[in-house]
Amino acid sequence: MKKILLILAMALPMLATAQSNTKFGYVNTQELFALMPEVKGVQARLDSLNKQYEEMLLGMQDEYKKKLADYEQKSATMTTAMKQIQEEELVTMQQRIQTAYQTAQQDLQNKQQEYFVPIHERMSKAIKTVGEKGGYTYIFESASMVYTAPSADNVIEAVKKELGIK
Numbered sequence: 203m204k205k206i207l208l209i210l211a212m213a214l215p216m217l218a219t220a221q222s223n224t225k226f227g228y229v230n231t232q233e234l235f236a237l238m239p240e241v242k243g244v245q246a247r248l249d250s251l252n253k254q255y256e257e258m259l260l261g262m263q264d265e266y267k268k269k270l271a272d273y274e275q276k277s278a279t280m281t282t283a284m285k286q287i288q289e290e291e292l293v294t295m296q297q298r299i300q301t302a303y304q305t306a307q308q309d310l311q312n313k314q315q316e317y318f319v320p321i322h323e324r325m326s327k328a329i330k331t332v333g334e335k336g337g338y339t340y341i342f343e344s345a346s347m348v349y350t351a352p353s354a355d356n357v358i359e360a361v362k363k364e365l366g367i368k
Contacts, residue, residue, distance in 0.1 A: 227333065227341040227357040228350060234325060234358055237367050244317040251313060255306035262302060266295045328364040332357050 235241060273288045280288065333341045341357055344350070362368070 226354040228344040230344045
């Protein structure tokens with residue numbers, strides 16, 4: 203029992219010292235990300251690609267609508283075999299449109315990841331650098347915090363400086 207008390211008596215001052223040296227910071231990474239200059243360029247490229255896909259899909263849909271209207275107009279005078287061929291063409295066109303839409307969505311997601319991952323990595327590196335230079339034990343995401351003590355530091359300005367953002 204005396205050994206336990208002795209160990210506790212020796213450990214408490216070390217814990218108190220360790221606790222008093224603990225430095226906490228927080229940063230809003232969404233705000234920081236939006237301030238990074240390369241984000242606007244990437245967003246413009248993604249918007250341009252999205253517009254190209256939209257135009258392509260609208261063209262495909264217009265072609266389908268014309269083909270469908272033509273079928274509906276002429277179906278009364280078509281033979282059963284001709285109707286079947288036209289209906290199969292319409293189904294094939296619908297499938298092509300659906301496949302093109304899915305491919306476009308996947309490509310946009312891939313491009314978004316390809317473009318944004320390096321920016322996120324650069325931001326994370328800057329936060330880490332600020333943490334190391336500033337002697338922080340932890341830097342938290344401010345958007346997910348329930349409470350922030352007055353002793354915690356908002357490090358967004360230091361990270362912006364590290365990233366060269368004014």
